Amino acid sequence: MSTPRETTTGGPRRGEGGGTVPDRAAPPLSAGGTDAGPGNDRGTADARPVEADPVPDLLYSEEEEALRAVVRRLLADHCDAAAVLARSESDTPHDPGLWKALAVDMGLAGLLVPEHLGGQGATHRETAVVLEELGRALAPVPYLTSAVLATEALLGCTAGDDDAPPATGAAPAAAASRARPHASADGEDIDGAAPPELLTALATGRTVAVLALPLATAVVAPDEDPGPTGRRDERHGQGVRVEGGTLHGRITGVADAAAADVLLVPAGTGLHAVDVRQDGVTITPLISFDRTRPLAEVTLTAAHGRLLAADARSALGRALRAGAGLLASEQLGIADWCLTETVGYTRERYQFNRPVGSFQALKHRLARLWLETVHARAAARNAADALATGSPEATLAASLAQSYASGVAVHAAEEALQLHGGIGMTWEHPVHLYLKRAKADSIALGTAGHHRETLARLAGLTGP
């Protein structure tokens, strides 16, 4: 497993401030962030009371807008539509140069990671803004998968270790994790980093980790009883078993696995860190519907892994919930691009001696689409804010946003294609890339219907 360069971070200092766990209502970014990193004026979030009916902050702060501008500028320079299309057809569908600029140079992979673990100590609000821009550009980088899903899962593992002694020292990886009572419970081969060290590695952007689950895996509402059959455990740990201290099995449809250094593999109720650079791990690219977020099949044959948590169910739930909630911001970015591009096109495209955008039939469709994006923005901001503040309504907010925004992104891409007419159907025009991403996103991390079922449970609207 790749580890952070020793020069970038010292040993993590968990527990320095009285043993507090990394908190999603994070302190403001320090001036120690990279120059291009985001500012943050949301330090007051700590003091915000958690009420039964909290008032979410649905606006963008000035710092969030500044962050957006920086990311958009970078993507304009490094990620135009033609380049995205060309790369999606190449053998290297991920863009390592762009990832380095975003994740390593700007430090954006560490937005959700607390400062004492080498991250930016920002929140889901800033992460959501980055995802809006990545969605708008269809940037082929493993941001959602590594900087959100895998990072959240690891944060979930560390959060469960409140009472564990803080790991200190400059080379703590193996030693610290051996201190965990469960780490070697089933005799696994321990050769990886414990969650804090892995988080630090992810925060630098030099290590990419991917949660080894099918992309369509959905969060399960926390109040849903998995039942005597343990359906929920099976769903997440399906297909991988621990045998003789090594991992065996096959997980298909894992997004961005080809870009990963580390796989976070659920098996049973546990979660294991698996270095991809070993003989027991095979990653086979699949022919993906959305080639800008390519899927792969992961095969583990006596693969060595490190047990990160014996019971990772809540960590996985946390990751999938944050992923679904923040995916809404990516979907908003997709919808926004489609709308803007189509409005521009219909203003310039002439038929019948008029711009086609002057025809009421088209105007009404675009006006409705605009209204949908306005609504999706409120839902996505609400989810980001609820996740950032650790609101008791975070699950509801995430499922609400995902149930709404996934349809808006698909609708926007479909309208973009239709209103572009013939050119919209061509391979050379980028609209099909957005359609494919939007459609794939509508399945990723739970369909709208799945999330509406979650809403039904949370809102007390049970079925017949």
Place this chain on the structure above:
Amino acid sequence: MIDAAELRRRTRELLATCPPATADRATFLRARFDAGLAWVHYPEGLGGLGAPRALQAVVDAELTAAGAPDNDPRRIGIGLGMAAPTILAFGSEEQKKRFLRPLWTGEEVWCQLFSEPGAGSDLAALGTRAVRVADGTDEGAGVGTGGGAGDGAGAVLGGEGAGPAGGGSRGAEECAGPDTGDGGWIVNGQKVWTSSAHLARWAILVARTDPGVPKHRGITYFICDMTAPGVEVRPLRQITGEAEFNEVFLTDVRIPDAHRLGPVGEGWKVAQTTLMNERVSIGGSRVPREGGMIGPLVNTWRERPELRTHDLHQRLLTLWAEAEVARLTGERLRQQLAAGQPGPEGSGMKLAFARLNQEISALEVELLGQEGLLYDDWTMRRPELVDFTGREAGYRYLRAKGNSIEGGTSEILLNIIAERVLGLPAEPRTDKDVAWKDLAR
């Protein structure tokens, strides 16, 4: 400069000199107006202090805490939201002094005489005629004397024969301006969808004063005395059975020139101020989850498990989520306004709620099944306020149909968003350079 502390001081002074516990409601409201605490952003002497609009909340909070009566703004919304800003922007000093105080206190209710049977979405095509009267010859003057091009109006107004012209109007007696010299105007026409007309003392009125020029240029804006002879208000019964609105017939109605707002022929520009304020008034306060039309539906769903089906469940959840997202969108708009960053999002809210109200109430009727075949009351009634929750599902379903028509149809609002927010080109126009009298109708 008036700041929050100063406003608080003045509010307490008002409460001390005119204690709500002992003063009657009208006296207190007049005193509040005279203290400049009615609408603090209005000028001094007209109920305000020229303070920032946001500071009104300071005054309102103090007065609410003291248990002071308010002016029942829901009842006089047209006066407060539409007539007042127009009078403030275009009225003479006399007009402002005469009209704003009783308007604000609610002693004089206002209505809006804009829409006509032949001019709905295309308001500028309105055909109600106002003809200037020659000096000193008020009686019997009027129809057809407005100059060469004037006769076209009759065709539109159809059947509005000149009724018996009354004597001098009571409005004229009360008006600040002289009733002599230029003899004023004689108005003939029909207006429709006029809420509060049966309660109103005054109306804002747009009428055609020059049929010979393109439609937007021949309109003049007036204040019309609703008690004047020739003003006839008839209830207009709607599909719900009740008569929330009215149609207003104007037959040789005399309006003194002192009751004209803005220059002759510039009524369209004046009306823009009115209509802009109509759209601004959406927004307001926070709505709780399941507030609005979704509330009765989910209550029925929770209380009546025997009505549930899988199909209804899927549709219910979709609408619940959409209603919640719309609520958050309204909340986001509210936060934008509070932060001084008004966005174009407001223009979409009415559209969104019209569709949601219609779909939610439709599902509610269907959910009720056999009971949905009944209706609570077809009696012709005249409600003062629209009350969605006091009636049953069938009423909600029928009343919500009006949400996509009143205050700008959804189709017109989509045009406005497309052209003003998205910057899409306008449709080619065939009516711009044609005299009103020559328009197809």
